[in-house]
Amino acid sequence: MQKVPFLELAGSAETATDALFLIRKLKPDIVFLDIEMPEMTGFELLKLLPASRPAMIMITADPSYALEGYEHELTDYLLKPVSFERFLKAVNKVDNTDFPKSFPVISELPREIVPISKEPQEQILDTEFSGARNDFLLLKENKKLIKVAPAEIHFIEGMRDYLKLYWSDRVAVIHMTMAKIEEALPAAQFLRVNRSYIVNKKVIREIEGNEITTNSGRKIPIGVTYRANVLAALHKNRI
Structure with a gap:
């Protein structure tokens, strides 16, 4: 995480089961959660987390999930490919004065972060x-x-x-x-x-x-x- 030295990557998972285990074990401040994962979806995983869960930022390539994400009271919702500028905007939405020291990244987020685009993000x-x-x-x-x-x-x-x-x-x-x-x-x-x-x-x-x-x-x-x-x-x- 060289571009964001105030964050530490604590772990990553390829499946929902591994993600659930890591979240419970590491108790991170922020979780970047892919919607489409093996075994269960990101939304199904959310239902297994306690009310005092970390800040959840959902990631997907399908904008049709936006409404469901809104209903789950997510911190933010990112569409792939995720620009670095948009990634930082999502992180800054986390209301935590003692800013996160670590967070797990679920699925393939690192490969989805791309250089800041000069093209407008509006649709x-x-x-x-x-x-x-x-x-x-x-x-x-x-x-x-x-x-x-x-x-x-x-x-x-x-x-x-x-x-x-x-x-x-x-x-x-x-x-x-x-x-x-x-x-x-x-x-x-x-x-x-x-x-x-x-x-x-x-x-x-x-x-x-x-x-x-x-x-x-x-x-x-x-x-x-x-x-x-x-x-x-x-x-x-x-x-």
């Missing part, structure tokens, strides 16, 4: 403009490029450094912040209704109290600080 790769309006967004999901018109997006759910986009009959998970996607979407068409949701006005079926119901029946809460803006944006259509 919206291109937009086509027509006047002041975005005609489409070109999204990168895993190894696929997906072309989607903003009008087709129903709503967007934020999950830390990831977003879950719902449109038509599908869902995509991309690596991007809420602020970045909000900049790319036409402001006249989309509403930020709380810290974690952006909603397309056309899919709002009703508002009751501080809750939006979409045409599909999805319930989305309106944040206290966002309520006035949401109501003002919809007021001109009121009869």
Whole structure:
């Protein structure tokens, strides 16, 4: 770990069973855990750890696991290949004033760390403009490029450094912040209704109290600080 002298590599494991043994034996501060391992998945291994587990940073090549990772309250979620810059960002999220002296790396993390890239890490790769309006967004999901018109997006759910986009009959998970996607979407068409949701006005079926119901029946809460803006944006259509 020459690039991070404040960390010490205490051990590594190729299987989930070995990883579980090392975690219990070494009691590390941070664990980098691959999702796809022999014997069991990283998520299955998490269920075997006590509540007072180390800081867990999950690693995978498949962004579709992001939502499940978020539900497990992970410290961070890294997509392969992992840049050194992104690796450091994950480590810095660990809230520990007596910073880690050691941590086990599970599976193949060392071979996945690559030099810092000058390419942007965000997954919206291109937009086509027509006047002041975005005609489409070109999204990168895993190894696929997906072309989607903003009008087709129903709503967007934020999950830390990831977003879950719902449109038509599908869902995509991309690596991007809420602020970045909000900049790319036409402001006249989309509403930020709380810290974690952006909603397309056309899919709002009703508002009751501080809750939006979409045409599909999805319930989305309106944040206290966002309520006035949401109501003002919809007021001109009121009869």
